[in-house]
Amino acid sequence: xxxxxxxxxxxxxxxxxxxxxxxxxxxxxxxxxxxxxxxxxxxxxxxxxxxxxxxxxxxxxxxxxxxxxxxxxxxxxxxxxxxxxxxxxxxxxxxxxxxxxxxxxxxxxxxxxxxxxxxxxxxxxxxxxxxxxxxxxxxxxxxxxxxxxxxxxxxxxxxxxxxxxxxxxxxxxxxxxxxxxxxxxxxxxxxxxxxxxxxxxxxxxxxxxxxxxxxxxxxxxxxxxxxxxxxxxxxxxxxxxxxxxxxxxxxxxxxxxxxxxxxxxxxxxxxxxxxxxxxxxxxxxxxxxxxxxxxxxxxxxxxxxxxxxxxxxxxxxxxxxxxxxxxxxxxxxxxxxxxxxxxxxxxxxxxxxxxxxxxxxxxxxxxxxxxxxxxxxxxxxxxxxxxxxxxxxxxxxxxxxxxxxxxxxxxxxxxxxxx
Amino acid sequence: xxxxxxxxxxxxxxxxxxxxxxxxxxxxxxxxxxxxxxxxxxxxxxxxxxxxxxxxxxxxxxxxxxxxxxxxxxxxxxxxxxxxxxxxxxxxxxxxxxxxxxxxxxxxxxxxxxxxxxxxxxxxxxxxxxxxxxxxxxxxxxxxxxxxxxxxxxxxxxxxxxxxxxxxxxxxxxxxxxxxxxxxxxxxxxxxxxxxxxxxxxxxxxxxxxxxxxxxxxxxxxxxxxxxxxxxxxxxxxxxxxxxxxxxxxxxxxxxxxxxxxxxxxxxxxxxxxxxxxxxxxxxxxxxxxxxxxxxxxxxxxxxxxxxxxxxxxxxxxxxxxxxxxxxxxxxxxxxxxxxxxxxxxxxxxxxxxxxxxx
Numbered sequence: 001x002x003x004x005x006x007x008x009x010x011x012x013x014x015x016x017x018x019x020x021x022x023x024x025x026x027x028x029x030x031x032x033x034x035x036x037x038x039x040x041x042x043x044x045x046x047x048x049x050x051x052x053x054x055x056x057x058x059x060x061x062x063x064x065x066x067x068x069x070x071x072x073x074x075x076x077x078x079x080x081x082x083x084x085x086x087x088x089x090x091x092x093x094x095x096x097x098x099x100x101x102x103x104x105x106x107x108x109x110x111x112x113x114x115x116x117x118x119x120x121x122x123x124x125x126x127x128x129x130x131x132x133x134x135x136x137x138x139x140x141x142x143x144x145x146x147x148x149x150x151x152x153x154x155x156x157x158x159x160x161x162x163x164x165x166x167x168x169x170x171x172x173x174x175x176x177x178x179x180x181x182x183x184x185x186x187x188x189x190x191x192x193x194x195x196x197x198x199x200x201x202x203x204x205x206x207x208x209x210x211x212x213x214x215x216x217x218x219x220x221x222x223x224x225x226x227x228x229x230x231x232x233x234x235x236x237x238x239x240x241x242x243x244x245x246x247x248x249x250x251x252x253x254x255x256x257x258x259x260x261x262x263x264x265x266x267x268x269x270x271x272x273x274x275x276x277x278x279x280x281x282x283x284x285x286x287x288x289x290x291x292x293x294x295x296x297x298x299x300x301x302x303x304x305x306x307x308x309x310x311x312x313x314x315x316x317x318x319x320x321x322x323x324x325x326x327x328x329x330x331x332x333x334x335x336x337x338x339x340x341x342x343x344x345x346x347x348x349x350x351x352x353x354x355x356x357x358x359x360x361x362x363x364x365x366x367x368x369x370x371x372x373x374x375x376x377x378x379x380x381x382x383x384x385x386x387x388x389x390x391x392x393x394x395x396x397x398x399x400x401x402x403x404x405x406x407x408x409x410x411x412x413x414x415x416x417x418x419x
Numbered sequence: 420x421x422x423x424x425x426x427x428x429x430x431x432x433x434x435x436x437x438x439x440x441x442x443x444x445x446x447x448x449x450x451x452x453x454x455x456x457x458x459x460x461x462x463x464x465x466x467x468x469x470x471x472x473x474x475x476x477x478x479x480x481x482x483x484x485x486x487x488x489x490x491x492x493x494x495x496x497x498x499x500x501x502x503x504x505x506x507x508x509x510x511x512x513x514x515x516x517x518x519x520x521x522x523x524x525x526x527x528x529x530x531x532x533x534x535x536x537x538x539x540x541x542x543x544x545x546x547x548x549x550x551x552x553x554x555x556x557x558x559x560x561x562x563x564x565x566x567x568x569x570x571x572x573x574x575x576x577x578x579x580x581x582x583x584x585x586x587x588x589x590x591x592x593x594x595x596x597x598x599x600x601x602x603x604x605x606x607x608x609x610x611x612x613x614x615x616x617x618x619x620x621x622x623x624x625x626x627x628x629x630x631x632x633x634x635x636x637x638x639x640x641x642x643x644x645x646x647x648x649x650x651x652x653x654x655x656x657x658x659x660x661x662x663x664x665x666x667x668x669x670x671x672x673x674x675x676x677x678x679x680x681x682x683x684x685x686x687x688x689x690x691x692x693x694x695x696x697x698x699x700x701x702x703x704x705x706x707x708x709x710x711x712x713x714x715x716x717x718x719x720x721x722x723x724x725x726x727x728x729x730x731x732x733x734x735x736x737x738x739x740x741x742x743x744x745x746x747x748x749x750x751x752x753x754x755x756x757x758x759x760x761x762x763x764x765x766x767x768x769x770x771x772x773x774x775x776x777x778x
Contacts, residue, residue, distance in 0.1 A: 289704065290704070291738065292762040294704045294717070295484050295704075298707075299487060302463045302484065303491070305462045305467075306463060310462075310465075312468065313467050
């Protein structure tokens with residue numbers, strides 16, 4: 001259980017905004033002086049103290065036996081290791097550039113992806129900033145494990161420079177808190193959904209501050225059936241796809257909803273059989289459909305049938321895995337999606353056909369049976385409005401410091417030009 | 420469509436064999452009718468490869484989720500024949516179901532409802548006490564399922580009296596006067612379950628005046644969702660009513676705007692009964708197969724009334740349990756069942772919006 005701590009500097013804070021009370025919203029750490037907190041100077045990106053902190057965080061998480069139960073926490077812990085961070089640093093830090101964090105980042109994490117808040121936080125730290133992170137108010141073990149580790153490091157006091165730049169908050173239905181944090185931050189990061197973004201944006205930012213928003217996105221999958229026909233371990237590809245989709249109830253922005261097949265007719269037919277059969281096996285043993293989802297899938301299909309007219313439901317039987325065969329690719333295909341295992345699929349003669357449907361809502365393209373060069377050619381040739389990430393099947397949820405087309409380190413820091 | 424065979428018999432008089440025969444035939448006809456006259460319905464049936472020309476039984480007819488009527492305008496008649504559009508209740512901002520009625524369907528709804536309700540109230544109309552405020556009919560913004568329900572049931576009442584004022588406060592003096600004026604008659608009380616509980620029962624409980632409604636019949640509906648927090652069971656609801664004002668005849672009903680008329684009434688044993696005009700099938704959420712007696716599942720409702728819109732076979736968002744068929748102790752034939760409640764909202768992972776709901 002997370003030990004709830006309340007802040008002690010309420011009186012210091014009240015003068016910043018009328019009647020703003022930090023009680024009942026703050027979680028950790030328990031001894032922040034907000035007046036001092038907002039004046040903490042920025043750090044350089046990938047500062048050694050941050051790298052050391054993250055490595056210690058990784059170690060603290062590994063010591064916690066609960067980490068082993070949650071692959072998402074284990075993956076996060078693995079990401080925080082010094083070796084990994086230094087590897088990433090090479091890509092983001094240029095020796096001849098002087099950069100500093102922008103100051104204070106206000107992170108609004110989604111309530112449905114437990115570890116997202118932690119990734120958002122470390123992006124803020126790695127780019128050299130102080131952070132206020134709104135963590136999900138829904139109870140998740142993963143959230144508690146990570147908060148426990150952050151508190152442990154704070155209590156030990158071995159990384160004061162970093163620990164003091166982390167404030168995790170949790171509050172319900174409180175416009176005031178969002179309004180207040182928005183009014184003091186330098187960058188606001190809003191994860192999750194168009195409606196959330198619209199509502200949060202009603203709270204003004206200081207003139208120089210800006211938003212980084214992660215809106216509703218649509219993701220797709222592209223499979224080269226000619227290659228898949230030769231695949232010796234189709235089961236492994238299916239596991240990768242399961243992790244891309246069902247692991248997050250096919251409701252993460254990175255989860256493919258549309259599966260496109262390229263290749264000869266025979267290969268596509270065979271590949272489809274093998275691919276879905278393998279996926280179905282995994283779903284049958286690892287996944288359960290909630291009653292309302294069964295109704296959702298039927299509703300989605302009929303709505304899609306009314307609008308698109310000539311689609312066919314291919315999967316018959318249970319409600320675990322629904323496949324919808326399209327008769328054409330249309331611009332509004334991203335409107336017709338469900339979750340928890342509902343896929344539209346289509347055989348494209350050539351991947352160039354995709355350019356007509358990709359709009360700026362498209363985020364991740366998961367692929368199989370193509371080279372990186374082919375994917376790069378595709379983008380350079382067609383200049384689509386959307387698609388920000390192109391990754392092999394199984395890696396759609398991998399976290400990266402480049403997200404939704406933003407280089408987050410660059411966005412959250414500033415370059416100081418000296419001549 | 421000839422519904423006369425069903426209108427000619429008592430509403431709970433057909434056993435399984437007889438009912439199946441008539442039902443299969445009528446619903447087969449209806450399915451073909453909607454396929455031929457409602458293009459969206461045709462696209463849906465084609466999408467799942469359902470052949471309307473094959474020989475199929477009522478239980479094989481595809482079911483449309485009720486939510487489809489919120490996102491699509493579905494009707495199987497020329498638009499100019501629409502005489503009434505009914506909408507479901509919904510809080511502001513929420514989409515509402517739109518149900519399009521022609522004269523024929525509207526008339527069948529009334530006739531079916533009359534047959535069902537008269538079998539509980541008797542064929543003579545009674546003085547009617549409505550546990551609601553008259554403003555629910557006057558205020559256009561409030562007018563919805565509640566208003567429609569009151570209007571629909573009003574045909575069974577002679578004089579009508581609203582028990583609540585505009586502030587939803589019980590007008591006890593008015594009610595006592597009404598009871599005294601109609602001492603020798605059976606009073607028909609109608610209201611929504613939550614209104615009856617909140618504004619009638621609770622008020623009476625805190626009052627020393629004891630009403631004598633021992634000859635009255637209460638029909639209430641609208642669901643128990645709001646009463647779950649109060650942890651009131653159906654049995655407690657009846658017992659409390661009897662203690663408070665002597666009402667012995669209390670009947671809940673299950674119905675929806677998408678299938679108005681062919682409602683399911685609660686018998687003396689607390690079971691909901693399918694009348695001859697409609698039927699239910701409980702489906703397993705895992706694969707939509709038909710659940711066994713006693714197994715909880717999603718409720719599908721079939722009705723022979725919807726001709727002007729493709730609502731003859733619907734998948735509701737309620738869960739229930741089939742208790743039996745033709746063998747309820749009350750003597751009514753047909754299936755009888757209980758409602759377990761609304762399907763739970765999904766708790767799914769992923770980054771899509773749930774955060775916004777907290778504001």
